[in-house]
Every structure is written in C-alpha cells, then in structure tokens.
Amino acid sequence: MEYVSPEGLRLDGRRPMEMRQIRAEIGAVSKADGSAVFEMGNTKVIAAVYGPRQVQNKSQQMNDQALVRCEYSMANFSTGDRMRKPKGDRRSTEISLVIRQTMEACILTHLMPHSQIDIFVQVLQADGGTRSACINAATLALADAGIPMRDLVTSCSAGYLNSTPLLDLNYVEDSAGGADVTLGILPKLDKVTLLQMDSKLPIDILENVMQLAIEGCKAVANYIREILLENTKQLEYRRGV
Amino acid sequence: MVGLSLGEQHFIQGGIAQDLRCDGRKRLAYRPISVETGVIPQANGSARVRMGATDVIASVKAELGKPSLLQPNKGKVSIYIDCSSTAEPAFEGRGGDELSAELSTALQRCLLGGKSGAGAGIDLSSLVVIDGKICWDLYIDGLVVSSDGNLLDALGAAIKAALSNTGIPRVHVAAGASSDEKPELDVSDEEFLQFDTSSVPVIITLTKVGKHYIVDATSEEESQMSSAVSISVNRQRSICGITKRGGAGLDPSIILDMISVAQHVSEQLINKLDSEIASAEAGDDES
Numbered sequence: 001m002e003y004v005s006p007e008g009l010r011l012d013g014r015r016p017m018e019m020r021q022i023r024a025e026i027g028a029v030s031k032a033d034g035s036a037v038f039e040m041g042n043t044k045v046i047a048a049v050y051g052p053r054q055v056q057n058k059s060q061q062m063n064d065q066a067l068v069r070c071e072y073s074m075a076n077f078s079t080g081d082r083m084r085k086p087k088g089d090r091r092s093t094e095i096s097l098v099i100r101q102t103m104e105a106c107i108l109t110h111l112m113p114h115s116q117i118d119i120f121v122q123v124l125q126a127d128g129g130t131r132s133a134c135i136n137a138a139t140l141a142l143a144d145a146g147i148p149m150r151d152l153v154t155s156c157s158a159g160y161l162n163s164t165p166l167l168d169l170n171y172v173e174d175s176a177g178g179a180d181v182t183l184g185i186l187p188k189l190d191k192v193t194l195l196q197m198d199s200k201l202p203i204d205i206l207e208n209v210m211q212l213a214i215e216g217c218k219a220v221a222n223y224i225r226e227i228l229l230e231n232t233k234q235l236e237y238r239r240g241v
Numbered sequence: 242m243v244g245l246s247l248g249e250q251h252f253i254q255g256g257i258a259q260d261l262r263c264d265g266r267k268r269l270a271y272r273p274i275s276v277e278t279g280v281i282p283q284a285n286g287s288a289r290v291r292m293g294a295t296d297v298i299a300s301v302k303a304e305l306g307k308p309s310l311l312q313p314n315k316g317k318v319s320i321y322i323d324c325s326s327t328a329e330p331a332f333e334g335r336g337g338d339e340l341s342a343e344l345s346t347a348l349q350r351c352l353l354g355g356k357s358g359a360g361a362g363i364d365l366s367s368l369v370v371i372d373g374k375i376c377w378d379l380y381i382d383g384l385v386v387s388s389d390g391n392l393l394d395a396l397g398a399a400i401k402a403a404l405s406n407t408g409i410p411r412v413h414v415a416a417g418a419s420s421d422e423k424p425e426l427d428v429s430d431e432e433f434l435q436f437d438t439s440s441v442p443v444i445i446t447l448t449k450v451g452k453h454y455i456v457d458a459t460s461e462e463e464s465q466m467s468s469a470v471s472i473s474v475n476r477q478r479s480i481c482g483i484t485k486r487g488g489a490g491l492d493p494s495i496i497l498d499m500i501s502v503a504q505h506v507s508e509q510l511i512n513k514l515d516s517e518i519a520s521a522e523a524g525d526d527e528s
Contacts, residue, residue, distance in 0.1 A: 028296075028386070028387070029296065029327050029328070029386060029387040030294040030296075030387060030389070031294055031328070031329075031387055031388070031389060032327065032387070035327070042282065042283075046325075046327055046386060047327070048326075048327035048328075048387075050330045056330075071326050071333050071334070073325065073326065075298075075300075075323065075325075075382065075384045076300075076321060076323060076380075076382040076384075077281055077283065077284050077287070077300035077302060077382045077384075078281075078283075079283070080283055082302045082304070082380050082382070118330050118333070120325070120326040120327045120330070120333070121327075122325045122326070122327050122384075122386070124280075124281065124298065124384075125281060125282070125283060
C-alpha cells in the first residue's frame with residue numbers, strides 16, 4: 001500500500017514532516033489536583049493527577065523520595081471496533097509502566113519524601129500515538145498540580161514508510177508494519193528519557209527518524225509551554241494581580 | 242472518599258433542613274447542566290454531560306447481530322458503565338468495578354424496561370433488519386470522567402443525549418435471497434436513521450438527608466445520605482423504573498411522596514435537557 005503519494009502527501013493529507021493538529025486544555029477534571037486533556041489529531045486523552053498526598057499503602061512508602069504511580073486505561077469506545085475491556089491487560093500495564101518511568105525521571109521526587117503522586121490517564125479516542133499523547137497530557141496535568149519537575153517531558157512518535165521518515169503516525173500508518181519510534185525528551189536539558197522502537201531500521205535512517213521525532217517533541221514542548229503560560233496568565237488575572 | 246469534620250456535617254445537614262444548600266441551591270434545584278454532542282467521532286452517537294463538577298461521557302455503537310430466539314422481532318441494547326480512575330483514585334485497578342456494576346444495572350433497569358423488552362425507552366423493534374435473523378445490537382458505554390455526586394442522573398442524561406445524536410446506517414437487504422441463506426446486506430454510509438428519543442426517560446435521584454430529600458446531591462451531600470431513591474420518569478410522567486440505594490429503611494408513604502416530587506421535577510429536567518440537546522446539535526451542525 002502507498003502511504004506517501006508521489007506528490008508527497010500522506011493518507012490524511014499531511015506532509016511527511018507535519019504533525020497532526022494538537023490541542024490541549026488544562027483543568028478538565030475539577031476534583032483532581034491537576035488535570036489536562038491532550039489531543040493529537042483524533043487521539044484524545046485525559047490525565048488527572050492526585051497528590052502529593054499520604055501514601056495509601058504504607059509498605060510502599062519511601063523515606064527519601066515520593067512514590068509515583070500511574071494507571072493507563074482505554075475507554076470501551078476509544079477504538080474503532082468496540083472492545084470489551086479487560087482492565088489491566090498486558091498492553092495497558094506496559095504503557096502504565098512506561099509513563100510512570102518517564103514521569104518519574106522528571107519529577108523532583110526527593111523533595112517530597114513519604115508521599116505519593118498518582119497519575120491516571122484515560123484514553124477517550126485512540127488513533128495512533130496514544131503513548132505520546134498520554135505522556136504529554138500527564139506532563140500538563142503534573143504542571144497544573146504544581147508538582148516540581150526538572151523539565152516538561154514531551155513525547156512524539158516518528159516512523160519510516162515508503163522510504164520516507166514520517167512524523168506523528170496515525171493508526172493506519174502505525175499498523176502498516178514499518179518502524180515506529182516513540183521518543184520522549186526533556187526539551188530544555190536536551191535529554192532523551194524515553195525511546196522505544198519496533199521493527200527494524202538501518203542505523204543511518206534511524207538517526208534521521210530520531211531527529212525528526214526530536215523536532216516533533218520540541219514543537220509539542222513549545223505548544224505546552226504556551227498553554228501553561230496562558231493558563232498562568234488567566235489565574236493571575238482571576239486573582240486580580 | 243469524602244472526609245468531613247463534624248462541623249461540616251452539621252452545616253450540610255442544617256442547610257438542607259433550611260432549604261438552602263452549601264452552593265446556594267434549594268432542595269429541588271439542579272446544578273447547571275451542559276451538554277455537548279458528537280464528542281466521539283468513531284461512535285454512532287455520543288454526548289458529554291456536565292453537572293457541576295460531575296462529568297460523564299456516553300457513546301452508542303451499533304453492530305449487526307442476531308436477535309435472541311425468544312424475541313426475534315427485537316434488537317438488543319446493552320449498557321456498560323466504566324468509572325475511570327481519573328474521577329477518583331479509589332477507582333484504580335478493580336476498585337471501580339463495584340460502582341460500575343451498580344450503575345450499569347440501575348441504568349438498565351431504568352432505561353431498558355423488563356426482560357421481555359417491554360416498556361423500554363428505546364423502540365427495540367425499530368432495530369430489527371430482518372425478523373429473527375439480523376438486528377442491530379446497540380452498545381451503550383458510559384464513562385465517568387469526573388465524579389461529584391449524582392452520577393446516575395448524569396449518566397441517564399448523557400445516554401439520552403447520545404441516543405438523540407445517534408444515526409444508525411440504513412441497511413438494504415438484497416431481494417430474492419432464499420429464506421435459509423445468509424442474506425446479502427448493503428450497509429449505507431450516507432443514509433442514517435435517527436431515533437425517536439422523546440420517550441427515553443430521565444432519571445431523578447432523590448437523596449434523603451435527615452428528614453428531607455434533595456435532588457442532584459454533590460458527593461459531600463451524598464456522604465450524609467441515609468438512603469436514595471432513583472426514579473426514571475418519561476415525558477408522559479409515567480414511572481419507568483425505580484432503584485433504592487443506601488442502608489436506611491424508608492416509610493412507604495415517603496416513597497410515594499418522593500415519586501410525585503420526581504414526576505414534578507422530571508418535567509423541568511426533560512425540558513432543560515431537550516433544549517440543551519437541541520442547542521448542542523445545532524452547534525454541532527454548524528461546526
């Protein structure tokens with residue numbers, strides 16, 4: 001199948017180096033300490049953060065750092081074919097772990113010993129790149145909750161199909177069988193904190209694809225920063241400062 | 242879990258007794274309701290309903306299936322509710338399962354009528370494509386995104402809105418196929434059938450706190466309840482289903498009293514919901 005037309009357009013009309021439209025909103029769950037919605041094209045996720053708070057399970061308490069927990073779940077209606085979900089299947093357990101490790105790497109956990117931070121991400125619509133969208137949503141929610149972080153982690157995926165590196169794969173491109181590189185970076189520190197790839201790629205091409213994903217992550221980071229700034233300005237305005 | 246001090250508990254109870262609740266509402270007043278339709282493009286119909294800080298999404302997906310042997314002339318509808326852990330950390334893992342099951346059965350009872358399918362808010366016979374062979378199976382999925390009390394009413398409203406947003410593709414059956422063969426179907430992707438949702442009931446939950454009962458309780462108020470009765474009422478003011486929750490017993494005469502109050506409140510709620518749904522649909526068409 002042809003994923004990039006001779007004119008250089010992808011199935012959904014994007015250029016190879018173009019991202020889907022991203023949209024973010026802070027404060028979707030009013031009861032949570034921090035929450036955010038993040039959309040990448042048709043992929044839409046909600047993240048909620050509870051904490052830092054008392055550790056629920058005392059045996060997990062750590063005396064030198066905070067305990068970070070994460071749960072990823074998909075809504076029954078999130079995929080094209082309705083699924084009767086077995087909550088906590090292997091895939092979601094793995095993604096929960098990935099998100100937890102990525103977020104743990106940027107939270108300043110040593111500042112909050114004896115406490116716990118819960119991150120819950122809920123996929124409302126899945127159209128490829130849920131991992132990235134979840135990490136971006138979690139970052140925003142953590143920032144909204146005012147949890148100290150080294151940097152904003154952002155994530156984006158890139159792939160390689162029809163001998164073209166493609167940014168931000170959607171579901172059709174994701175299931176096409178080409179390589180899929182999911183990358184998470186700390187944009188200010190310029191460090192990669194998450195890297196996953198399936199399928200195989202020649203090493204010189206991987207470099208290009210990774211570079212492309214890094215560019216994508218940076219674009220997301222700029223957007224997230226804008227949203228946060230906007231949110232902070234509104235809070236300031238409401239306070240009447 | 243809501244942790245309230247003794248003083249706060251007394252304050253809530255006292256407010257309810259004096260017909261002035263913590264957020265300034267009267268006992269029989271709802272929080273502002275906002276409806277958004279078409280939020281899940283992959284579904285046949287969907288809606289998001291917000292009542293104060295309670296936020297739920299309902300989606301309707303239709304699949305072609307086989308009618309059950311007992312009711313060959315009726316389609317099947319099932320309701321599943323899922324409590325997302327974003328709403329409450331306690332719903333993590335399997336923690337929300339109990340509440341999900343409770344809500345699902347209560348909604349099934351209130352919206353789908355008896356086992357025979359009689360009295361359902363949705364006309365089940367309109368879902369049949371070929372008698373005894375093919376029908377539409379409707380899967381209604383609810384998701385609780387944020388919970389601040391009164392989930393059942395919000396879910397009921399969301400399902401009503403999602404159903405009125407639902408379009409079921411028209412199916413053309415190829416003529417001439419013999420009766421025992423599998424008929425050829427042509428599912429149209431342009432023509433859609435809309436549901437008549439005017440008979441879909443709304444659910445009113447009356448929560449009893451102290452001597453009085455209130456509608457649309459927040460989670461703080463729910464923590465003070467002795468019992469709650471959920472009554473589903475349709476536009477004709479007939480009762481479609483009743484569920485009682487909570488431990489304390491209720492005097493039968495109070496239940497009858499509650500039912501008549503629910504009938505009265507339902508009228509306002511149905512009108513409010515209908516106008517919200519209409520404006521949401523209008524906004525949807527424009528965009």
